[in-house]
Amino acid sequence: MSNTFIDQTSATETSEANERHLAGLAAGEASTDRISSVQLSLAKLPLAGPVSDAKVLTGRQKPLTEIAFLFAEITTEAGCSGIGYSYSKRAGGPGQYAHAVEIAPDVIGEDPSDIGRIWTKLVWAGASVGRSGMSTQAIAAIDIALWDLKAKRADLPLAKLLGAYRDAVPCYNTSGGFLSTSIDEVVDNSRASIERGIGGIKIKVGQPDTRIDLKRVDTVRSELGDDFPLMVDANQQWNRSAAIRAGRALEEFNLTWLEEPLDAYDAEGHAALAAELATPIATGEMLTSVSEHRELIRARSVDFMQPDAPRVGGITPFLKIMALGEQAGIRMAPHFAMEIHLHLSAAYEIDPWVEHFEWLEPLFNERLTIADGRMIVPNRPGLGISLSEQARAWTVESAGFGSGF
Missing domain, CATH: 3.20.20.120 (Enolase-like C-terminal domain)
Known part of the structure; x- marks a missing residue:
């Protein structure tokens, strides 16, 4: 009987701890604003002509003819906004965009000032593909937009x-x-x-x-x-x-x-x-x-x-x-x-x-x-x-x- 009671108590405490943890991932009492929307776009900037460095001369890459940009535009309930971008040369742009599309919904409702916590949340959202490279380059556009927004809210460069x-x-x-x-x-x-x-x-x-x-x-x-x-x-x-x-x-x-x-x-x-x-x-x-x-x-x-x-x-x-x-x-x-x-x-x-x-x-x-x-x-x-x-x-x-x- 006592063992069963202890187990039930332990289960209840675990459940409450989990609820507290999940609540910690949402905007809390100190929040003054929340992210209401995120717009992502993939743009391709053409260069005036093909560009080559030593990687082309050694045959490891082809000349560079365009650059892919991932833009993130974030808006909050209070009407604040921020813009950020990431980029890729030759290959990877569509991959960055695709990953950003998968994880962007996770920032809706977050306090935009909690930038470090949001970055960690997005890393864990895509943890199976790693914590560097294309996955975090997709996060970069969102992260930079949040810093832009934060500085704009303070009316500072x-x-x-x-x-x-x-x-x-x-x-x-x-x-x-x-x-x-x-x-x-x-x-x-x-x-x-x-x-x-x-x-x-x-x-x-x-x-x-x-x-x-x-x-x-x-x-x-x-x-x-x-x-x-x-x-x-x-x-x-x-x-x-x-x-x-x-x-x-x-x-x-x-x-x-x-x-x-x-x-x-x-x-x-x-x-x-x-x-x-x-x-x-x-x-x-x-x-x-x-x-x-x-x-x-x-x-x-x-x-x-x-x-x-x-x-x-x-x-x-x-x-x-x-x-x-x-x-x-x-x-x-x-x-x-x-x-x-x-x-x-x-x-x-x-x-x-x-x-x-x-x-x-x-x-x-x-x-x-x-x-x-x-x-x-x-x-x-x-x-x-x-x-x-x-x-x-x-x-x-x-x-x-x-x-x-």
Whole structure:
């Protein structure tokens, strides 16, 4: 009898505990608003022409001709709204969109300020496909939209909401220096970037014949002068011995950094290069989780870490990577997505860079201001962006959840 009574009590307590746990997943008494709708869209941005880097020259990828964007637009019962995006190059865009469609209904009714809890809830909703990669890149669009919404509600630029160290961030251009671009065009593009106010130039390397790389770098360095910031990017196409040889040959050009000389997951190899070469090492853009960046930082593999908010799962995990980098004293130069990364770089303590790509400008109604080598944090609330009619025209799929759909 007593055993039966104890079992019944235990079952009741378990049931009550489960109810309390489930209640904790809903917006609570402290909530002042709830998410009422989520709209997702998949848009494909065509590039002006095919673009190639070293991955194309080695036969591992085809030239890049378009970029797929997953947009999330979130609205609350109080009428607040936020927008976020993720992206994929060559493949993966439809997969991100499909996963986002599966999990987006789970945010309806949530308090939009509970961003960390919502991120975790969405990760567990798709836990069977992992906690990094495509699954969290789908979450990224929603997570970024929530941070945009939160900053808009505070009537602050996102950088100011996070706590900015600066109102403008040194910026460098990448889009003018691909291997599919002739060296004369690279020089012309570099001049145009500098005239626009950009403070650094990055060009691609990784030719099968390193002598071609050295000639291109020498030409651009001669054009820029000895002290103007110049970066090079090998896009992971060297092995360790080739990277050492190329890295030593490149040292005479006073580079700001040598980017992705090795496979993105070779933390040990990057650490050896960082210890061997005078040129700083930069990498990290291909990593898709906090844990992968933690290993890169732990191994002292980088002088410049290059996380990408849409790739790591949004701003919520990106902030964790920032904290790790600051603790280790590592500089940061986030990859791509300047509309997002400008705000995050402004809130990073240790002298960052932000990457300039004009490719995304047609997607938004607003433009970022560049002057004196720096990209200026806009005074618009949130990320300070809104989708253009062109972005709507490039949309190939869309889905809505919650009220109004």
